[in-house]
Amino acid sequence: MQLTTWLRLVLGRPFRRAGHRTALVAAGLPLHLAVVPLWLWLLGAMAALVRAPGAVAVTPLPLLLTLVMTPLLTVGQRRRYRALVGKDLPRPAAPGPGRNGKSAVRRLTTRALWRQVCYHAVAGPLLAVLDLAVLAVWAAALVAASLYVWIWALPPQWRVTDLGYTTQAVYITVGGLALLFLGPRLTGALVRLETRAAEVLLGPSRTEKLARRVADLAESRAGVLDAADAERRRIERDLHDGAQQRLVSLAVNLGLARSTLGDLPEGARKVIDEAHREAKEAIAELNTLVRGLHPAVLEDRGLDAALSGVAARLPIPVRVAVDLPRRPSPTVEAVAYFVVSEALTNVVKHAQATRADVTVERIGETLLVVVADDGAGGADLAAAGGGTGLAGLAKRVASVDGTFSCRSPAGGPTVITVELPCAP
Numbered sequence: 001m002q003l004t005t006w007l008r009l010v011l012g013r014p015f016r017r018a019g020h021r022t023a024l025v026a027a028g029l030p031l032h033l034a035v036v037p038l039w040l041w042l043l044g045a046m047a048a049l050v051r052a053p054g055a056v057a058v059t060p061l062p063l064l065l066t067l068v069m070t071p072l073l074t075v076g077q078r079r080r081y082r083a084l085v086g087k088d089l090p091r092p093a094a095p096g097p098g099r100n101g102k103s104a105v106r107r108l109t110t111r112a113l114w115r116q117v118c119y120h121a122v123a124g125p126l127l128a129v130l131d132l133a134v135l136a137v138w139a140a141a142l143v144a145a146s147l148y149v150w151i152w153a154l155p156p157q158w159r160v161t162d163l164g165y166t167t168q169a170v171y172i173t174v175g176g177l178a179l180l181f182l183g184p185r186l187t188g189a190l191v192r193l194e195t196r197a198a199e200v201l202l203g204p205s206r207t208e209k210l211a212r213r214v215a216d217l218a219e220s221r222a223g224v225l226d227a228a229d230a231e232r233r234r235i236e237r238d239l240h241d242g243a244q245q246r247l248v249s250l251a252v253n254l255g256l257a258r259s260t261l262g263d264l265p266e267g268a269r270k271v272i273d274e275a276h277r278e279a280k281e282a283i284a285e286l287n288t289l290v291r292g293l294h295p296a297v298l299e300d301r302g303l304d305a306a307l308s309g310v311a312a313r314l315p316i317p318v319r320v321a322v323d324l325p326r327r328p329s330p331t332v333e334a335v336a337y338f339v340v341s342e343a344l345t346n347v348v349k350h351a352q353a354t355r356a357d358v359t360v361e362r363i364g365e366t367l368l369v370v371v372a373d374d375g376a377g378g379a380d381l382a383a384a385g386g387g388t389g390l391a392g393l394a395k396r397v398a399s400v401d402g403t404f405s406c407r408s409p410a411g412g413p414t415v416i417t418v419e420l421p422c423a424p
Contacts, residue, residue, distance in 0.1 A: 018184040021191045022138060024084040025131045028194065031076050032128035035121050038065050066121055070113065073120050074202055081198065085191070090203040111205060119201035127194055134190050138183050144176025251279035298337050302327055303360055310341050314348055316355055323361040328422045335400055336360060336369050336420060339393050343371040343416050346389065351375025351414060362422065369418040377412035393418075 081087045147169055204212065254276040261272075298306035304322040311318035327333060340358055347353050353375030360369050379390060390406055397404040397418050408414035 018187055020084050021184075021187045022135075024080060024191055024194075025134055025187060027080050027084060028077070029128055029131045029135070031073055031080065032120075032124035032131065034069060034073055034124075035066050036125055036128070039121065039125075066117060067113075070116050070120055073124075074116050077119075077198060077202060081195070085195075087195065089198055090209075112208075115201045115205070119197065123197050123201065127190075127197065130190050130193070134183070134186050137179055137186060141176050141179030141183050144172050145180055147173050147176065247279055247283045251276060251283060254279060298333065299330070303333055303336060306337050307340055307358060307360070310337075310344060311358065314344060314356075316348065316353060318344060318356045318358060320358045321360070324367075325362060328362070328367050328420070332367060332400055332420050332422055335396055335402070336367060336418070338396060339369060339416075339418055340371055342393055346379075347371075347373045347375060347414075350379075351377075351412075353412075353414075365422050367420040367422050369416075369420065371416040372413055374413050376410075377408045377414050378410050379406055379408035379414050390416075 078089050081089055151169065254272055258272050258276060297309055303324065304320070307320050307322060311320050328336070340360070344356060344358070347356050351373050353373035356371065356373040358369075358371050360367070362368070393416075394404040397420065400420060402418060402420040405417045406414070407417075
């Protein structure tokens with residue numbers, strides 16, 4: 001059993017993928033050599049021009065034909081890798097739609113096109129030489145390893161009489177077997193080299209990969225934010241329609257019991273009074289919690305009504321001015337609401353202000369939010385806690401690619417400015 005396993009590892013592993021890789025090398029040979037006649041033509045014309053100046057006109061036709069053939073050769077290379085080794089080469093970024101003259105010029109000036117030209121016109125012929133060398137190794141290995149078969153199968157008049165069944169034939173056969181074991185490794189190294197060259201020259205550049213990665217991360221982050229906002233709205237609805245209603249019903253029943261049951265002992269009446277008071281406090285706390293999660297008025301009536309409700313609950317006068325021709329996305333709307341709500345809470349707690357102003361307006365595709373107060377100032381974003389206060393607001397704004405600034409000199413006033421991008 002151990003001998004069988006050893007033979008499988010020694011004999012099977014090198015040849016397991018050699019067939020597909022050799023087919024990949026053989027299929028790449030005509031694609032790599034496709035532009036060679038064009039460049040030989042150009043080199044011949046240049047040589048003739050050197051020998052007889054003025055007698056031969058150098059034409060840009062080889063370059064134009066190369067540019068025309070480049071997309072077709074690139075498609076062929078992609079199909080070769082996909083069909084034979086199951087690898088999809090990533091595509092570079094498209095230059096943009098359109099078929100007018102500007103679009104054609106834009107395509108001719110893209111780096112992706114000239115990287116492809118470099119692959120087919122420069123790297124292709126070099127890879128073709130390596131392809132021929134590897135295929136020659138395979139051919140020599142097969143012929144040499146099967147030398148005794150040829151000696152036996154060929155008619156006597158076709159045999160090489162100097163070889164026969166001699167020691168030299170043994171050496172050639174052993175050399176052929178050695179080349180057979182070397183062939184898969186050479187083929188694998190060449191396939192890795194070709195694949196690397198194809199990924200670098202036929203695929204997107206490093207800058208394009210980073211830009212695509214940033215776009216994917218931004219899209220996934222937007223999805224996470226939308227999902228989190230939807231989950232907050234669901235929790236708010238469940239609390240509002242479930243636990244909050246039950247607490248209200250409990251408080252009503254306790255109030256009825258206290259007013260209708262007049263013959264209760266004093267101890268029982270105190271217990272009912274305490275339970276009724278705690279039920280009302282729980283309702284108030286739950287209302288605050290629900291508003292902190294996602295107020296229903298924000299979803300139903302928008303920022304103007306939601307921020308007016310926040311301002312009405314504060315102990316200082318707050319002027320709210322909201323100018324929105326159309327509502328932003330729910331995620332941006334929620335961020336704007338929570339930024340204003342938290343900023344006004346900080347004004348009441350720390351600013352010692354007598355009044356505050358909130359302005360929300362949409363300028364183009366940007367939602368501008370300004371919160372100002374006439375307090376003592378001195379608010380410092382850098383000194384704020386990592387997850388609370390101004391730092392928490394800045395992180396919440398940054399989660400939707402917004403900008404956050406706070407100007408708060410000593411003695412006031414404090415002005416918080418937030419810019420949130422809105423989807424078109």
